Amino acid sequence: MPAPEADLAKLETVVNERAMPPKLFRLVHWTTGLRTDDQRALLDWIASQRRAYATRGVAPEFANEPVQPLPDSLPTDTGKVAVGRQLFNDVRLSADNTISCASCHTLSTGGVDGKKVSSGVGGQLGLVDAPTVFNAALNDKQFRDGRAATLQEQAGGPPLNPVEMASRSWSEIIDKLKQDSSLTQQFLTVYRDGWSGANITDAIAQYETTLLTPSRFDAYLRGGQACAE
Template identity: 50%
Template structure:
């Protein structure tokens, strides 16, 4: 039996959950956990990271910043199928959201970065994205007196590669989106979501979606094959290097078409969906998940209710600036 099918069976066995009554608050043992309402990151480093995140001088030709692709007013993602890099080149995959990214167990669709700091390094040096070389970038930053002062205030050794990476990562760790209506429900407010939204959550669990989308980020904590119950890529009729997923990192055949499961918080804001941006709407995305991950067609009423639930995961973004 395929290892990913075994994993699916195990997950489903662990989450055989009864349909909750729509009129009661969520029990304490729910597989989704609320986000904390605060963070403990150093304020000076986070503010420095915010400036760097929005500074186009991090790219080799001053054309793009981190915020060019991770647009905080668009759910921390990009509304384009593929993002535009420093020379007009397109990224190979759809830009994932930076909001709540600190909760992911790995970064990037193929999980090639273990930390946010490693993710920053990858993007800054990526020739399709920022295309910078660290010596030149550090010289540009050190030539700016305000940056020099800010780095010296926050780091004993001033402007260094490690400190640039850490400052941006520190800022990204502040980009949590708490107080989603579903979080309020989990915290005991049974009126925070409607009866239909509660039923949608019950259908989300009953259908098996919860086997991969759980935890604080409603995902982001495991790898999974895209196409457990069907050949998504064969049916798509075309493929690219990006479709290889985790295989590009490990070279292991069992990792072909394996991706980090995305978190679903704020998902209503981050269309298009999937690494290849093939789903333009939540309705499309749910259809694909039912067909290729769960092995059946989504019942129209189940789909409607599940989408209502998904929209309760949109959190407070005013702090993500």
């Protein structure tokens, strides 16, 4: 078990700033304090512990850097991604068939709606502005206050949120989706146990897991050539 990341960061600061032992103590015991080789040994140990947290594929020389490369892709099920893409863009998730996830998370505008606060069904205003869905798969937790642990749990919020998509229940949504025979056929191919809120949110989460934006800088952090521009 490596030491917790937060503890490593605290220790690193203390070692770098030679903050221990405290100044007052050192005034009296002036031969004490970290020697340079102690400091080096501690920083090496921190770096070795940190390797356990390094992003997969990062070049060894960048493994101990705070900025880590985005992955090119994450494991997903292609069939579920295809269904999830449709559901993400499907207004039938909303009570009056006017709003989809994409209405507030428009991919062509950076995965956001560009508004100060998002507006839901009937123009109702939310309390915060929409964060992007790009790279959300890499978030430790979802929502600004971290109230959803996973993308799937997050996707369960908006459809039944009265100021967002305002549907009353999953069965209300599923009754509409079921009438779409082509979508239902695709859905049942990848979700043998049929329509359910859990499967719908799983498909959407699978799709969102593909919304990554690795750049040439990330390729560089993975050990590629330095970017020219």
